[in-house]
Amino acid sequence: MRKVYAQISGLGMYVPARVLTNADLERMVDTSDAWITQRTGIKERRLVEKETLTDLATIASKQALENAKVRSEDLDLIIVSTTTPDMQFPSTSCLVQKEIGAKNAACFDLAAACTGFIYALGVANQFILSGTYKNILVIAGEVLSSITDWKDRSTCVLFGDGAGAVVIQPTTEKRGIISVYLGADGNFADFLKVPAGGSRLPASKETVEKRQHFLKMKGNETFKIAVRAMGEAAEKALSLAGVSAEEVDCLIPHQANIRIIHSVAKRLGISEDKVFVNIDRYGNMSSASVAVALYEAVEQGRIREGTIAALIAFGSGFTWGGCVIRW
Numbered sequence: 242m243r244k245v246y247a248q249i250s251g252l253g254m255y256v257p258a259r260v261l262t263n264a265d266l267e268r269m270v271d272t273s274d275a276w277i278t279q280r281t282g283i284k285e286r287r288l289v290e291k292e293t294l295t296d297l298a299t300i301a302s303k304q305a306l307e308n309a310k311v312r313s314e315d316l317d318l319i320i321v322s323t324t325t326p327d328m329q330f331p332s333t334s335c336l337v338q339k340e341i342g343a344k345n346a347a348c349f350d351l352a353a354a355c356t357g358f359i360y361a362l363g364v365a366n367q368f369i370l371s372g373t374y375k376n377i378l379v380i381a382g383e384v385l386s387s388i389t390d391w392k393d394r395s396t397c398v399l400f401g402d403g404a405g406a407v408v409i410q411p412t413t414e415k416r417g418i419i420s421v422y423l424g425a426d427g428n429f430a431d432f433l434k435v436p437a438g439g440s441r442l443p444a445s446k447e448t449v450e451k452r453q454h455f456l457k458m459k460g461n462e463t464f465k466i467a468v469r470a471m472g473e474a475a476e477k478a479l480s481l482a483g484v485s486a487e488e489v490d491c492l493i494p495h496q497a498n499i500r501i502i503h504s505v506a507k508r509l510g511i512s513e514d515k516v517f518v519n520i521d522r523y524g525n526m527s528s529a530s531v532a533v534a535l536y537e538a539v540e541q542g543r544i545r546e547g548t549i550a551a552l553i554a555f556g557s558g559f560t561w562g563g564c565v566i567r568w
């Protein structure tokens with residue numbers, strides 16, 4: 242029998258104060274509140290003004306550490322899941338380490354797009370189960386506004402900025418992360434990407450003029466695969482955990498589109514009152530979406546001691562994943 246489980250012992254989140262409403266977007270591109278609400282479920286999103294990803298991540302992290310009663314110098318590892326790091330290097334995790342004074346922690350960033358928080362939980366889980374580390378800080382944060390094309394109505398209405406953080410520690414009680422399932426298919430790399438700015442297409446006058454540093458998405462095609470992959474991710478993670486869909490008390494899906502969320506819940510046979518939704522207030526924050534939703538579900542008492550929560554996500558790559566947690 243397994244002696245150690247990895248449990249989430251503290252949570253934090255931060256979203257910038259600036260709110261961009263659908264009415265604001267109506268003044269920026271050819272769109273309407275009715276279209277955005279009906280097609281996506283989003284009413285408003287938060288955007289940074291002067292803050293960096295490190296600023297968002299640092300505030301969320303300090304709250305998570307306080308919540309877990311863990312001193313920053315006792316952290317062994319910091320993982321930051323992001324597709325919008327402050328810079329290509331050093332990693333944002335090193336920048337956060339400096340801000341919070343976690344001088345004894347190893348640091349790296351992890352790129353799995355919107356699925357990144359679940360990938361990072363999977364990595365942290367392994368470090369705990371192997372006995373390598375005792376105090377791990379997992380952060381999922383994004384400044385998607387920095388890669389959003391504010392002239393492209395098909396994408397600019399979707400995204401927001403924010404960060405969530407959790408502290409993960411070992412426990413001998415049978416609680417915490419019960420299963421993690423991760424999947425990917427690089428054949429779909431072109432469906433959702435930022436074409437320029439990497440080593441394949443470095444920044445140049447031409448790439449800037451062609452707006453290639455902004456996110457491009459084949460929305461409709463991505464939608465269909467997202468429903469299928471998130472459903473499969475949930476089924477695989479539940480099966481690995483030995484938990485049935487009926488036993489799930491709270492489903493925390495990636496917040497990309499309310500219609501995707503409803504379709505996945507229906508496919509799994511999970512009633513909508515068990516599904517956590519905050520897309521109306523924040524839009525799609527990529528990997529930060531599940532982390533922030535988890536924080537709010539705990540804060541609102543939707544997740545409490547004994548609750549079985551299923552986290553599922555899907556994103557660029559394509560990547561997808563599921564994680565079952567007994568709280």
Ligand code: UT7
Nearest residue numbers: 272273276355394395398460461463464467497498555556
């Ligand atoms: O987070 C990672 C994964 N991401 C996702 O899973 C997102 C998946 N995709 C989606 O959520 C949806 O596909 C979108 C919300 C992006 C788009 O919704 P859709 O129902 O798939 O719309 P569509 O792209 O098929 O476009 C339908 C119509 C088009 O007009 P015509 O060609 O029918 O005349 C678009 O030009 O809606 C138009 N349209 C808009 N109209 C008003 C597209 N964007 C807008 C807009 N406002 N913002």
